[in-house]
Amino acid sequence: MRDFIPPIPFLAKAITPFSEYIGATTLPLHIHEVVISYIAYTLINKKIAPAVSTWLFPQKYPALSAEKKFNWNVHVVSLCQSLLVNSTALYVILTDEERNNMTWQERVWGYTGASGMIQGLATGYFLWDLVITIQNVKMFGPGMLAHAVSALTVFSFGF
Template sequence: MNSTASNDGLFPRGPLFLENLVTPYCEKLGLYKLPRHIHVVILSALFYQFINLLSPWISNKLSRHYKHLSRRTKLNWDSHVVSSVQSVLLISLGYLILREVNNFNDKLFGYSVYAGDIYALADGYFLWDLYITVRYAKITGLGFVVHAVAALFVVTFSYSPYLMYYGPTYLSWELSTPFLNIHYFLDKTNKTGSKFQILNGILLILTFFFVRIVWGWYSAYSTSMEIIRRVTEIPRGLSLFYLAANMSLNCLNLFWVFKMMDAIRRRAHGEKLSPAQTANSEVAKKNL
């Protein structure tokens, strides 16, 4: 741990019996710092599941369209609601985590309790996300399962500790998520092709492209070069898995940005997409 980084967490420490319970398993996986934050991960996942269960009631109150949606579409809608809460939360904490990791003396192995707590919020979300995408794999598709696995891996193995310094790069991807969710909700409330949706779609493409493609690929290159430069200090398996997960996430972003552009073009022309086209064209039902 870095002497210049915070020793205080964002949240109160969890029960020691829980830390002691998971420590042997975490140590076998090399996740030496995870036990300190496991309560935040679990509570975060439960919180997002609570939002998911609460969404039908809230959505029925706020939108007259919700009750007329198919079961499949309601599942996607509810996931977008969870994604909206998650993205706003992480964006709000973005400055704090950026300030924290800038105090790290080591870009590869830097760690602080404060940063660990913030990443635990994201870890809990991706744990919930994996549960949802696997449970409804026939609806979400294989691409989202791969994304959930890769995202969960990248965040979880930062508790080795490993590459926490680069975490803000991936959390910054959330900047595009509110536009994505707004676009989705407009589409499902008969606002397809409206001026507001077209404007939102342009903002979505711009933020997605610059944050996830330009900044994302540059950061992936920077991170990979740091790993390669110090490869002898890192377990080989961890390096290979991280590089593979990192490449998977960035390739999915590249694939989805073209799908987004095609979907927005169709909607701008007032085209009605079939269910299959919609499933392929929507970038995500949640945070990518």
Template sequence: MWNQFLQPFDQMFEYIQPICNYLKLPLLPGHIHEVFGALLFYQILYMYIGPRISTYLAPKTYPIFQGRSKLDWNIHIVSMTQATFISFLSQYVVLFDYERKRMTAQERAYGYTELSTTALAIANGYFIWHFIMMTKHVNAYGWGMVAHACATNFLMIQGFRPAFLTYGVASYLYEWSNIPLNIHRALGKLKMEKSKLYVFNGVTLFIVFFFCRIWWGTYLTWWFYKDIWNAYISPPPKGVEKLPTWLLFGHAIATTTLQSLNFVWFFLIARILLSRVVYKKEKRWTSAKGE
């Protein structure tokens, strides 16, 4: 019975394997089911599960949402789910994957662990979904979010090469900041801007964002640059093809894009927090098209 259930997947792997080999992503076939599984789950959550849960939890508010408000709410239900799950998973990998901790600079560039690859695959399913949504709704979210999605997907898909796979898992710790961010957005939609919970969550967002994306992000980016340079000037491990220059250059550009956006968003969060909490003025997180 179990073998019959797995047979279609085995056939799918036979078709995918040559494509992945051509693209030089040899780790992807063994984890493609996790990528597709996560992608499918988040789409079902967005279309069916999320709206039903939202109607149950906010019966007086959610049903009257229209346009951008409803789109934003549904997307952030998915974002909240993904951020919570991947934050705990990546934190576990960073703390308890001892094989990963013992890696040298060369191993961080060319190596991988099974646990790290699993975390990469699950997160990659979300980031593909995120890219599709940001591209589809670029008029609502802007080209900055499309650039963020492109940079993220470029970095993550190359992890299956493997190329700097362990850095992908470490960067998932950024997702801790998305938990209070999504709560903050939800409280705003529910007209709870004057509540103590709103203020407390806003301060929490500022602190968590700083430590996750500014402090940790800068530290991680610095080490990433060093390992990219080391991979450029040093020979690869015996029997392994050297990472091409275009890939190293692409990693540097994508990382710079992501970290630059982190600083831009931190500035916006700080400005809005000061406006709402200190000066008691209203400022929106995003434009209000369609609200």
């Protein structure tokens, strides 16, 4: 199955030297999904989560402290990411003929455009998570920072 979102040529060209250097050969095909999802998660955190939370919980959410609102918004982003990536992965598992014709070893170690897209969306989230954690390390602590670094590293290895 092909990637639903075609690559953006200038982004692919810009990231190619770095991706070749680190051995992430498929990153140029999915860097646009990393960037788009990073921007989307930032937008959810800053604009959508506060607006929807205020609408759903008009007495509770506005009464939260700034720190608790921030923490709540981070969890809203996490929920959105989980719903997006898991539902997309299930769709690909059920409908991707290319993937369905693979052996189990090829499914684990192989590549399809659709699986790369899912990886790009998830990598964008983990990049966002790392940035948020670094900016707020006093609130999240070193354990969450280690988690953010580890998650981004693991997802980046797949490219």
